[in-house]
Amino acid sequence: MKLLPGASFAAVGIGAALFLAPALAGAQPISRAEIDAALPKLEALAQAAVDQGQVPGLAIAIVHHDALVYLKGFGVREVGKPDKVDPDTVFQLASFSKPISATVVAAVVSENKVAWDSKIADLDPAFRLSAAYPSAELTVRDLFAHRSGLPGNAGNELEDIGYDRAAILERLRLVPLDGFRSHYSYSNFGLTEGAVAVAKSQGMAWEDLAEAKLYKPLGMKATSSRYADFLAQSDRAALHIRLGGQWQAALTRDPDAQAPAGGVSSSARDLVQWLKLEIGNGRFDGKQVIESAALAETHQPLMARGVNPANGAQSFYGLGWNVEFGRHGLVWGHAGAFSNGARTLVSIMPDDGLGIVVLSNAFPTGVPEGLADSFFDLVKEGSIEKDWIKIWNDTFDGLFGPAVAASKARLGTPPQNASPALPAAAYVGRYANDYFGTAIVTEAGGKLQVALGPKGQRVHPLQSFNRDVFIYPSAPEMPDLMAAATFEIGPDGKASALTLEDLDDLGFGRFARRAD
Incomplete structure (x- = not known):
């Protein structure tokens, strides 16, 4: 149980969520002054979260259009050691890797070398699902939208006991499908196959493709899709879990097998560059690095996820992105979590050109979501509507509590x-x-x-x-x-x-x- 798929929401109709968008169309874009007024309160919340022991360390980056407006680290990289988190501290991103990988594929799509609707059978002929028709028709879009029919845990358990990427992807053909293109089912190794197939069509390993198409062009020098590169960083955050009521750096996590879905490591400073690219619809440093049409497809709501359990937003999945319609309008985002010690988040309000990244080195904690929701409240309303950190902490604390309680009741004695x-x-x-x-x-x-x-x-x-x-x-x-x-x-x-x-x-x- 290493990589969490994220919250599972009750099913809702797409039309219900899209109906919310026109009502917000007349809202005024936020100003830099409104953002600046919110920053001291956000910083106080982040510092309090560290001081209160909710997380050992945090890093936060905020971008408004093409301008960096906030970049800071809090707390320590590893409990019991003096090294502080700073803007250059490298964190493991977990599932926050998915929208980054979608950006890499969008770069290839924008060069007309592959399409979102390219068939996997053409890009990676050796890959198979358990049924002939889905195997023949499966596309990159299907896999990045989590609609292949692969059950959510397929492959995760193989990775957990030590199988490598090639062995896991080969064994997916044994897994019975739960429909095809019929509903959303979050699959780490499904998305991984979509990314790997694109890389194979270019004659490259995925890790090299990501570096060539995104990390190097944006100058993201501390960012990698290889675990060895993370370990080579001297300024890196350890993973922490709670044992005996205390944070401990007790475990490590090598996510190379599912690198496109959960294996990116990066710093807050590097992620500023990527935020600028996303908010700028593919423009970076005055140049169109990725064609806007190719990148825009990643942000389209394709599959219903239900209602966000903490903030009530209608939630959908695009291509590697969550797309939500909530109290402040349209939000693109994605969370990341390793149950053995990582929590991360990206959240962007595209209509306002505003994006925030929150990286933390502990699990379970809802601090990243709590800080992002609080920041958006402060910017849009001038005050925080609810104690979002508590709400999100309670959500994450409840992820495994019932399972542990049921386990004790059944197998404790x-x-x-x-x-x-x-x-x-x-x-x-x-x-x-x-x-x-x-x-x-x-x-x-x-x-x-x-x-x-x-x-x-x-x-x-x-x-x-x-x-x-x-x-x-x-x-x-x-x-x-x-x-x-x-x-x-x-x-x-x-x-x-x-x-x-x-x-x-x-x-x-x-x-x-x-x-x-």
Whole structure:
């Protein structure tokens, strides 16, 4: 459970949201004076969030049309160390990477080298979905709009246990589709395939294409789609999770497998350049770097996402962008989150030429959204409508609370009539399926454990629960979230199969025993 897909909103009709736009058409654009008046209050909110321990560190960048109006860091890069966050501190962006990757593809589209409606079968003939018709008709637009029919978690679990990008994309052909072009289903590896296919059509690796088409032309020297480049930065933010009520830099996250969807790292200063490009409809430093028509397609609302649970905005997805119609009008945006320690946000009000980026080095926290919503209130209304930071903090705090509570209720205490496990020899062995590959159960120090992944790098200790049911923590960042490992015992008294509950979302959690 590494990369969060974002909030899942109830379905709404597109017409309902678009109906809001004309009512706002007569609103006056905001002035620089209104923005300047809001900045001291925004800065006070950001400093308070750090002082109160809501996040270890923050970086904020604000652009109005083609002018930088605010750029500052707060707090520390890593708890327990003195290094401060500054405008050049590099953060892992998580899903904030998606609109950046959409900009890269728009640059290729603007050169007439590929189209948003180019078929993946033409760009990357080896890629397949589980059904023939979607495989033949699937386009770059389908994948960047999350309407391919791939379920949201497809591929994430493979990455989590150590598979690389090529292996994950190849195994997506095993995943049953949930419709095709019928509804929105957020897919990290679907979008990744869309980006990779464009790069392959240009004879380049995705990481090189992103650098050539966006990072270098905009002078984004600290920005990369490679994890190794992030690690090479001396001024970088560590990831933090809450353990025992305290922020700790306990985990790391290598997102290379899904680099287009979640693997960009950048600084607030670099992202100023990209904000200028987006707000300027492809113009940067007085030049049309990307054709406006190609870039404008990324901001069109294509798929209904529902209602934003915190601010009530009608929400849609474009191409790598959330498109919302809310209390202050049209907003383009995207959040990023690694459940093992990152929260980021970009939010742009295009009609006002105003954009904000908020980067933080912790999860869970709603501080990025809270600061952005508060800033827009201050600019548009002169005061903050609600305590947005609290509202968003409560939203993120509630993401896993119910799941953890349900886990404790179901697996926290063995049943009173629990039976002891069979001898370890009944369970030890090699199990496998086509999607996840091998699961090897061994005995170590008198206890069972299961090793997953191509190199057996994901190891879960198994704790006896009730006869052939064992439990294990399903994610290192959430040690209280337990899952069940259930063995099926054959006529010979040995396990014939093993089902791992946390890998069974798509029905691939059952592993059959194989000969050693």
